Amino acid sequence: MTGERTRGTERGPGRPREERVTGAVLNAVVDLVVEQGMGALTMDAVAARAGVSKPAIYRRWPTKQDLVIAAAESRVGELSVPDLGDFRAELRVVLTTRLEAYRLPGSARLIAGLIGAAAEAGPGRAQYAQYTERITSETRHILERGIARGDVRPDTDVRAAATLVAAPLLFRLIGEQELPDARLVETLVDLVARAVGSAS
């Protein structure tokens, strides 16, 4: 509880250890879910695998739901796409970045486990919705930039279009139980660019 979070600088002797613990715990969560499934994910198992104390885990992630979201976010997290002067190019960056994360071993099991757990989390469900909000925010941003630039239609429903962008790779992975590939990304870039692109 001392000091504000700073990124890239290490102030005080606590910082590197803090990051080491975070990394060890989130890796342990990913490994446990990928190898054994959500049923194996107990705080005891995570503590043992990460080599940290349970209080050290609870201090950072009060619930299992927090922990699973943080682990998923370590794979599929917030993006930042620079202005490439072209909506299609920026959309390709978003989809390719997600593709790479989804193709990592165990991503399907981790994400499906998160979805299943979120459905049972009661009030904790809101945290999952907030996570979704974070990971789709950059798509809304590039759509808005495209509208301002002029290569995305000004009447685009940005939120619906962001949902249209985010959903298919996940559906291929989780619903169709198949790894999405670069060809699907290219096809989606074409489809979405036609759906929202301004006629030029």
Added chain:
Amino acid sequence: MTGERTRGTERGPGRPREERVTGAVLNAVVDLVVEQGMGALTMDAVAARAGVSKPAIYRRWPTKQDLVIAAAESRVGELSVPDLGDFRAELRVVLTTRLEAYRLPGSARLIAGLIGAAAEAGPGRAQYAQYTERITSETRHILERGIARGDVRPDTDVRAAATLVAAPLLFRLIGEQELPDARLVETLVDLVARAVGSAS
């Protein structure tokens, strides 16, 4: 095990009872998951709630995975859309039918539970992929009919486009934790029709 399955006709005294059992069991599964979550779904609980014997359940659905898929399919099942002479109109029928099912109380919990359970089902995962295949098949069909008719681009990747159609309502429901509505359906009809429609 007597006689083949016949639809719409009731041959022999066994048929109506058979259908009554199926309905009671699938309703019991939906109710249990919706009210208490996947954790509450045991064969004992289903048998008690449906008022049937466990052997009667196992005979029809050998595994819990079979049972959950059958219950989901009783809400979100195969579609058949007549030729309306217009791809947009047919697409609207598909999306509106799904919308109505997704908006039934508990659909999010049922589908999210199915996704989570499928991730843990090992070889049973393939059944879930087959279920997805069934519920997306009519979208592929209307895309193909549109290509033949001329209001869908002939170079459309039908499978990818069907994924693009199926995914967003589910993502809104499960990922964004929000009930999709008729406005989203209309927006998706516009987006998808622009993505795959032939310029006229």
